[in-house]
Amino acid sequence: MISSQFGYALISKPMFSKTFLRNFMVAIKRCDKDMDKDNPKFTLSDLKEMFEIQKQxxxxxxxxxxxxxxxxxxxxxxxxxxxxxxxxxxxxxxxxxxxxxxxxxxxxxxxxxxxxxxxxxxxxxxxxxxxxxxxxxxxxxxxxxxxxxxxxxxxxxxxxxxxxxxxxxxxxxxxxxxxxxxxxxxxxxxxxxxxxxxxxxxxxxxxxxxxxxxxxxxxxxxxxxxxxxxxxxxxxxxxxxxxxxxxxxxxxxxxxxxxxxxxxxx
The missing domain is CATH 2.30.110.10 (Electron Transport, Fmn-binding Protein; Chain A)
Structure with missing residues (x-):
């Protein structure tokens, strides 16, 4: 039975960097609104990073x-x-x-x-x-x-x-x-x-x-x-x-x- 801990998954690799995930979540919450310097806008380069990692x-x-x-x-x-x-x-x-x-x-x-x-x-x-x-x-x-x-x-x-x-x-x-x-x-x-x-x-x-x-x-x-x-x-x-x-x-x-x-x- 699986509840919280799992064995190693052969087809799994880390998906995103913490920076990307933070920016992604901020982007979802604020959409196209301007963000301060501590929360930079979710950019196309971040999206490119996601696709590059995922396509493995x-x-x-x-x-x-x-x-x-x-x-x-x-x-x-x-x-x-x-x-x-x-x-x-x-x-x-x-x-x-x-x-x-x-x-x-x-x-x-x-x-x-x-x-x-x-x-x-x-x-x-x-x-x-x-x-x-x-x-x-x-x-x-x-x-x-x-x-x-x-x-x-x-x-x-x-x-x-x-x-x-x-x-x-x-x-x-x-x-x-x-x-x-x-x-x-x-x-x-x-x-x-x-x-x-x-x-x-x-x-x-x-x-x-x-x-x-x-x-x-x-x-x-x-x-x-x-x-x-x-x-x-x-x-x-x-x-x-x-x-x-x-x-x-x-x-x-x-x-x-x-x-x-x-x-x-x-």
Whole structure:
């Protein structure tokens, strides 16, 4: 299981200098406005530097066609980047039984060969969506690296024993906060949450806080990975699980394990 530390990635190299990243982030915030001498304007020479570094590797040239491996590599680059506040932030897309979509930003707690995991209350809109339509799409976007990854697949709720174990690893303050909230419900004021916090802290011993029954961990099992990055030209490659007896044409290639990949027009 991968949460914050990763092994070496064979297709990964440092992407940008700290000077470039600082100037890039300043440029995004201030756009075309003048900047003081301590924050020089993001210039075309900076952009050229970015392209020169990035073109060392392309998605097409990647030596290993394993989507999880590539994701690990990109995630590690994002974790090492001074311009990415938290690489685990993702946008989770779900849909109701009648096809009404909804989006929200969340944290991806961990990922490995089994899938991508996150936690939430099963009483929320996303929890209800996943109950009636257990399929989701995740999107990671790391702006300073000009990279995005979309992951798509069926969703399952982890067994209670696993959710209990994961909940027990939470810090005490987080466990208290989870008990205090009935996420997405209306309240009179935020003082209500403060009152609940006092009740929860008095009720439970810090070493024996039980997991609320409506708070669960979910796992997305990928059947599609869609990688996008901006270089001299946009690049996009899509991996998908092969189907039984699927015929491979000239535009579909065999990747690692049971993955197929295709180059997609951006």
């Amino acid at each position: 590797y392309t998605l097409e040239e990647s030596p290993i066609k394993d989507p999880l491996f590539i994701f690990q590599s990109w995630y590690r680059d994002a974790a090492d980047s001074v311009g990415v506040l938290n690489p685990s932030i993702m946008c989770l897309a779900t849909s109701s039984k009648t096809g009404i979509p909804s989006l929200r930003y969340m944290f991806c707690e961990s990922f490995d060969t089994k899938g991508f995991r996150f936690f939430t209350y099963n009483t929320t809109r996303k929890g209800q969506d996943l109950k009636t339509n257990p399929y989701a799409s995740l999107c990671f976007y790391w702006a300073p690296l000009l990279r995005s990854v979309r992951v798509e697949g069926p969703v399952n709720v982890l067994p209670s024993s696993e959710s209990d174990e994961l909940f027990n690893r939470r810090a005490y303050d987080m466990q208290v906060n989870i008990h205090c909230s009935t996420q997405s419900d209306r309240i009179q004021s935020f003082d209500v949450l403060n009152e609940r916090e006092l009740i929860v802290r008095n009720k439970f011993d810090p070493s024996k806080v039980p997991r609320p029954e409506n708070f669960c961990w979910y796992n997305v099992s990928p059947i599609i990975y869609d990688f996008w990055q901006l270089r001299q030209k946009k690049e996009r490659i899509r991996f998908r699980k092969s189907k039984p007896d699927e015929k491979i044409d000239g535009l579909t290639r065999k990747g690692e394990k049971d993955w197929l990949y295709e180059f997609i027009e951006p």
